[in-house]
Amino acid sequence: MERNLTLIALFAALIAALGLVPKLTLISGVPISAQSLGIMLCGTVLGAKRGALAVLLFLALVALGLPLLAGGRGGIGVFSGVTMGYLIGFPVAAFVTGLLAQMWRDRGGFIFPAVAALIGGVIVLNVLGIIGMSIKLDKTLMEASLLATPFVPGDVLKCVLAGLITQGLLKARPGLAQA
Amino acid sequence: MKPRCVNGGRAMISLISERRTPYHGWPAGPKLLGLSLFTLAIFYMDGVPLSLTVMAAVCAAYLVGGLGFAREGLRLMRPVLVFVAMIMVWHLAVGRIPEGVVIVLRLLAAIAAANLVTLTTRMEDLLDVIQRGLARIGVPATARRRFALSIALVIRFTPVLVQKGGLLVESWRARTVKRPGWRLVLPFALMAIDDAEQTAEALKARGGLL
Numbered sequence: 001m002e003r004n005l006t007l008i009a010l011f012a013a014l015i016a017a018l019g020l021v022p023k024l025t026l027i028s029g030v031p032i033s034a035q036s037l038g039i040m041l042c043g044t045v046l047g048a049k050r051g052a053l054a055v056l057l058f059l060a061l062v063a064l065g066l067p068l069l070a071g072g073r074g075g076i077g078v079f080s081g082v083t084m085g086y087l088i089g090f091p092v093a094a095f096v097t098g099l100l101a102q103m104w105r106d107r108g109g110f111i112f113p114a115v116a117a118l119i120g121g122v123i124v125l126n127v128l129g130i131i132g133m134s135i136k137l138d139k140t141l142m143e144a145s146l147l148a149t150p151f152v153p154g155d156v157l158k159c160v161l162a163g164l165i166t167q168g169l170l171k172a173r174p175g176l177a178q179a
Numbered sequence: 180m181k182p183r184c185v186n187g188g189r190a191m192i193s194l195i196s197e198r199r200t201p202y203h204g205w206p207a208g209p210k211l212l213g214l215s216l217f218t219l220a221i222f223y224m225d226g227v228p229l230s231l232t233v234m235a236a237v238c239a240a241y242l243v244g245g246l247g248f249a250r251e252g253l254r255l256m257r258p259v260l261v262f263v264a265m266i267m268v269w270h271l272a273v274g275r276i277p278e279g280v281v282i283v284l285r286l287l288a289a290i291a292a293a294n295l296v297t298l299t300t301r302m303e304d305l306l307d308v309i310q311r312g313l314a315r316i317g318v319p320a321t322a323r324r325r326f327a328l329s330i331a332l333v334i335r336f337t338p339v340l341v342q343k344g345g346l347l348v349e350s351w352r353a354r355t356v357k358r359p360g361w362r363l364v365l366p367f368a369l370m371a372i373d374d375a376e377q378t379a380e381a382l383k384a385r386g387g388l389l
Contacts, residue, residue: 002387003379005325009332010340010375014368016333017340034364041368057329060309064302064330065193068337073258075194075297076211080218080289082262137266138282147265161361168365173372 004050004179011042011054012061019070033070036125036155039090040117040162043097045169045176052095059087085132089125096120101166105177114163121162122155191334193302194294196251200244202299207308210296218289227277230284237291248298255294259287306330336374343370 015038042051058068067074079087097120104112126148134144170176196203202210224230241249263283270279306327313323347363347370 002382003376005329006332006375006379006382007372009329010336010371010378012329012333013336013340014371016337017344017367017371018364020337020341020344034361037361037364045368057333061330061333064305065195065297065300066191066302066334067194071258075255075294076214077255077290077293077297080286080293081259082286136286137262138278161364165361165365165368169368169372172369176372 007046007176008050008054008057011038011046011051012057014038015042015055015058016061016066016068019068034158035070036090036121037158037162037165039094039125040097040121040158041165041169043094043120044101044113044117044162044166046098047102047177047179048095048098050179051098052091055091055094059090062087082133082136083129084136086125086129088132089128092128093120093125096124102177108167110160110163110167112163113166114159117159117162118156122152122159126152126155191338194255194297195301196244196248196298198245198248198251200248200299202244202295205299207300207304208311210300211305211308214292214296217292221285221289221292224285224288225281227280227284230281230288234284234288234291237288237295240295241291244299252291252294252298255298256287256291259290263287332378336371336378339374340367340371343367 015035018038019033019035039055042054045051046054062068062074062078063076065075069078078084097116100116100119101113104116126145130141130144130148133139133147134141137144221233224233238249241252263286266283266286267279270276270282310323310327313326314320344363344367347367351363
């Protein structure tokens with residue numbers, strides 16, 4: 001119980017830290033935010049329930065006024081902003097990713113967590129993000145998806161990384177996956 | 180240029196303004212309620228004149244706190260300006276300018292109003308409102324305590340992680356000219372996990388979560 005609580009809290013802190021540590025560009029020169037990688041890892045490592053809780057905890061702290069979102073954004077205002085669909089999507093993405101990752105846990109390797117991250121962290125997240133943008137900007141879903149498209153290649157890369165990192169983490173700390 | 184990782188601790192300080200405004204003294208609950216109602220009302224806002232009036236009212240609300248405070252509010256709006264520019268360019272291109280203006284003003288008014296609450300409300304007070312709300316919907320006290328503890332843990336550990344992350348980056352750069360990148364995330368996450376285990380042990384030693 002204590003262990004789950006601290007893991008959830010630390011992964012929430014990890015999401016924040018991934019957005020805050022400078023120079024942690026994922027590949028040379030490309031300023032892709034590592035923060036959504038943290039969301040994916042919550043799902044692939046902690047599983048559906050703990051992963052979603054970690055993300056919700058992170059969002060609670062953002063709502064409380066801490067500037068923890070990539071770019072130093074924070075406060076309730078971000079939930080009124082254009083990216084509100086993505087914010088709502090974060091815990092859902094972690095949950096879906098976690099469900100799939102748990103289902104495929106026994107199959108080793110990095111492909112399965114990567115695919116879990118793709119379905120949850122890219123597809124589900126972008127669907128919700130696009131719906132949010134379409135509402136906020138009064139645009140059709142088609143128009144809103146144009147806004148989301150440039151970020152997709154970076155997101156796919158993050159899935160691969162999530163798979164590799166999860167594989168490494170579970171190898172180094174096998175008990176992690178047990179809730 | 181100061182490396183941001185040194186200011187990891189600063190990120191854990193909430194966005195509340197240090198300039199005292201009348202709003203600072205208002206209780207958090209009513210402020211949040213007012214904000215929700217305002218945000219809902221804005222959704223139905225239509226037409227350029229009404230939108231301009233509402234936006235002007237929000238600006239006036241900021242100016243009540245003084246010019247310096249209003250400037251802080253403006254700084255907080257900076258990330259949105261990119262989107263505002265994109266939206267206006269689009270609407271200019273397709274010739275639907277009034278529509279674009281309304282969309283932009285709706286967006287700005289909602290965000291600015293929410294930021295006003297953030298700038299004038301202490302984190303502790305917001306937490307109190309959340310806890311009371313949770314109690315009212317029947318969340319048991321044990322769960323509420325765990326929530327409070329987990330908030331405290333994240334606040335405690337984020338700057339530590341940021342600092343350790345910074346150290347990882349430094350030690351990487353001492354060894355190679357290659358950019359620090361994704362390969363650091365694994366040891367970084369491992370550190371976080373080991374910290375979590377240690378903290379769990381400490382909590383257990385202190386009698387557990389009860």
